Amino acid sequence: MTSPALPPKWFIRVAWRVHRGLYRISGGRFLWEPSNKRGYGALRLTTTGRTSGQERSVILGYLEDGPNLVTLAMNGWIEGHPAWWLNLLAQPEAVVRLDGEEPRPVRAHAAEGAEHDRLWAAWTAVNPKLDAYAATRTTVTPVVVLEPR
Numbered sequence: 001m002t003s004p005a006l007p008p009k010w011f012i013r014v015a016w017r018v019h020r021g022l023y024r025i026s027g028g029r030f031l032w033e034p035s036n037k038r039g040y041g042a043l044r045l046t047t048t049g050r051t052s053g054q055e056r057s058v059i060l061g062y063l064e065d066g067p068n069l070v071t072l073a074m075n076g077w078i079e080g081h082p083a084w085w086l087n088l089l090a091q092p093e094a095v096v097r098l099d100g101e102e103p104r105p106v107r108a109h110a111a112e113g114a115e116h117d118r119l120w121a122a123w124t125a126v127n128p129k130l131d132a133y134a135a136t137r138t139t140v141t142p143v144v145v146l147e148p149r
Contacts, residue, residue, distance in 0.1 A: 039126040043069060044097040045146070050090035058084045063122055065145070069096060069106070070119050073142040077133050085142060096146055106146040119143045 041064075046057045062069045073085035088094060088108040096104045111119050120143055124130045134141050 039063065040123075041098070043071070045071075045084060046095045046097070046103075047084050047087035048091045048094070050087045056084065056087060058082070060084075062146075063119070063126070065119060065122070067148050069146040070111070070122070071144050071146065072123060073110075073144050074133075075139070077136060079137055079139050081139060081142070085144065088144070093149065094146070105149045107149045108144055108146050111143040111145050115145070116143050119145070 040061045042059055043062045044057055045060055046055050048054070049056045060071045062071045064070075073082055075082040075085075092108045094106055094108060096106050098104070110116075120130075123143070
């Protein structure tokens with residue numbers, strides 16, 4: 001299996017800034033919903049900064065799993081965990097915003113065991129290259145479950 005081509009780090013950073021800007025300007029209308037993007041959508045996750053205590057927001061892809069939303073802590077496929085995941089490890093309570101909906105309070109946890117395997121398989125069903133991308137890093141990619149609270 002050949003490694004998939006990844007964009008340069010600067011491109012990933014710019015793409016995330018553009019996502020956040022589009023969300024701010026449009027209220028999420030320019031981002032995708034599960035019905036129009038191969039089964040996954042975009043959400044805005046707001047965490048509490050683990051050192052600053054300030055609100056931090058990021059745009060993430062998600063899958064629905066019953067009442068839960070499921071995302072991957074992948075850090076743009078570069079090494080290390082994303083800051084938002086480290087923030088959730090320190091303070092698992094957060095807020096999620098979906099297009100056209102009121103903010104939802106959630107509590108995060110990393111899926112483990114059978115839950116992890118089932119949710120990873122759900123992600124690979126919508127993104128068949130997921131295993132190849134994950135293999136480009138030594139950092140394990142947590143499957144993050146956002147449960148309503």
